[in-house]
């Protein structure tokens with residue numbers, strides 16, 4: 001019995017962190033957020049050179065053959081450095097392809113993901129509660145309708161989208177009849193948008209036995225990675241709050257010496273530490289206990305979202321007025337955590353899923 | 362306890378309802394406007410109890426009438442009067458502590474929205490420990506000459522005037538050396554630099570003073586009494602920030618949204634989880650609204666409500682923030698959209714408020730400072746001892 005990261009996993013995380021600390025420092029993130037394409041390219045090339053895009057892809061398909069936990073450790077660092085990145089969407093695509101792609105589909109796409117030559121966008125928001133009547137219908141290999149809150153909608157070269165029945169389809173980014181639009185959100189480090197389909201050619205991912213099962217698998221992976229992202233961002237906010245509390249003086253003493261401030265920091269840390277363990281287990285379940293993963297992912301998603309919300313708010317409070325400004329850029333983390341909370345089902349939705357998965361509904 | 366509506370009050374309610382019917386077309390959508398403020402003052406729905414001599418409506422304070430107005434406006438979804446730092450904080454301070462001349466000069470144009478004030482309190486090294494402020498004013502002839510810097514000054518960029526705390530008696534103990542000055546933002550030597558906040562708006566500013574000359578007559582209270590005057594303003598600020606009627610208006614907007622909005626084909630109001638959270642928030646709003654009535658009653662009787670008043674800023678700001686957070690939660694993915702996006706609900710108000718209200722939990726005395734005040738002044742507990750080492 002051992003519940004913890006392996007030496008390799010610690011090294012993996014340290015190397016990603018070591019790279020992002022410089023490559024994704026706040027100034028770079030700000031530039032990318034303002035639309036600086038060359039800054040984005042430089043960061044992307046650097047990330048590609050780490051060779052992590054294929055972390056979850058089996059070696060047969062050109063990947064590293066590692067686990068979701070490894071991918072989650074990477075995502076945690078992307079959250080920590082509020083890195084603008086399509087890693088999460090690509091990992092969801094990997095999960096979808098592995099769950100219900102044909103051998104040929106896997107052979108076509110997985111090596112491309114592994115070598116970093118494609119960016120997938122994911123459109124499964126309608127699986128957790130459609131808004132605005134959005135949804136896709138498939139007829140004779142063509143998709144019609146709308147998909148909302150699609151990740152990487154403006155940047156992706158391909159998409160995996162779910163239709164109303166939950167079946168997954170592969171769609172080429174520049175397919176005829178497909179129009180794509182970015183939606184502006186609070187979090188400028190991520191890209192979310194809308195796809196409108198007018199009889200668009202699509203290739204179904206059809207080897208799954210039950211319609212929707214592969215989409216659920218993707219959803220679980222998305223939720224685990226999202227929890228990891230929030231974990232990384234929240235951890236950084238706590239560190240920033242503690243560091244600030246040791247610098248800032250009021251009433252002739254550092255504010256970190258006030259019990260009120262210490263307790264805010266201690267509560268954040270105490271809330272977040274178990275989240276790390278929960279996220280680890282949820283990720284581990286994907287590879288080791290697959291019938292647990294949907295449930296654990298729902299727990300990780302909802303619980304880490306709640307704690308993340310508390311940390312985002314409390315760390316801002318520790319900073320006082322400056323935390324509310326753009327000066328230190330603390331809001332980039334605040335908003336990253338905010339977006340994670342809302343996507344792939346709100347905490348209530350994920351908890352409903354957890355209850356349903358246990359046969360309580 | 363007497364909340365019975367005598368015929369006089371029933372008639373008053375009818376009067377308010379009639380006003381709303383007659384004027385609702387002229388009400389601005391969203392934020393209050395100057396034109397709307399004028400109409401409201403004329404009819405006694407803004408500046409209601411401020412004497413006519415100073416540009417108010419001049420009514421006797423009456424809890425029930427205030428409540429009827431608030432209820433009918435909330436029900437109709439109409440905006441109330443202008444609320445800004447001048448109207449809600451500075452005007453009541455002047456009424457309490459200003460000279461007759463100052464009241465005549467400043468209250469009316471402020472109420473009308475013709476003069477916008479900003480609050481020059483916080484400095485880079487003096488936030489929670491406001492009394493340590495260092496911006497100094499030295500008398501030279503008939504003027505104070507001000508040098509120093511303020512920070513986090515809301516709306517300083519748009520403001521016409523500032524009420525400002527400066528140190529005039531450098532040798533006095535820190536609370537006794539402060540004065541409360543009034544001056545135009547156009548005075549030579551003032552430089553305003555906008556600061557962007559987390560909402561994306563540049564509603565904050567840094568204000569720099571270099572040899573700014575202000576006549577010595579433009580002081581509220583005496584030299585060295587500024588801390589006392591500032592605390593009057595802070596009292597009104599905290600009342601404004603915790604305003605339960607604002608919470609009521611927001612709650613109504615959320616109820617409407619839950620009746621209209623759907624998720625996966627289901628009405629949000631049909632979702633028992635969201636409904637339970639809604640009703641919990643409603644309980645809190647009602648508790649704060651009735652609490653507000655209790656405070657107004659104390660105020661009319663000239664009593665100090667003590668603890669009951671000290672909790673308003675903490676609880677009211679928290680409630681407003683929670684209402685915005687709830688609205689975002691029930692909007693799901695729609696709750697992450699922001700400025701200019703398609704499908705944005707209520708013009709992004711909830712997303713904006715969720716961030717701005719966190720600012721208000723910090724501004725006007727942080728939540729932690731409020732808790733210190735509640736425990737020390739409200740519950741008689743001792744101050745935190747100084748640390749052994751800093």
Ligand SMILES: Cc1cc2nc3c(=O)[nH]c(=O)nc-3n(C[C@H](O)[C@H](O)[C@H](O)COP(=O)(O)OP(=O)(O)OC[C@H]3O[C@@H](n4cnc5c(N)ncnc54)[C@H](O)[C@@H]3O)c2cc1C
Nearest residue numbers: 260317318320321482483488489513515720724725727729
């Ligand atoms: C939205 C907004 C609007 C504002 N508008 C104005 C304005 O118009 N004019 C103006 O002058 N100022 C304004 N302010 C500034 C505001 O008054 C200060 O931010 C606030 O008083 C806190 O001071 P600070 O930012 O220096 O934080 P600090 O005082 O440095 O506080 C940092 C942290 O330490 C904690 N802390 C400090 N002292 C203690 C203590 N004794 N015990 C326990 N905890 C403590 C605080 O609670 C906080 O968590 C505004 C601020 C905001 C956010």
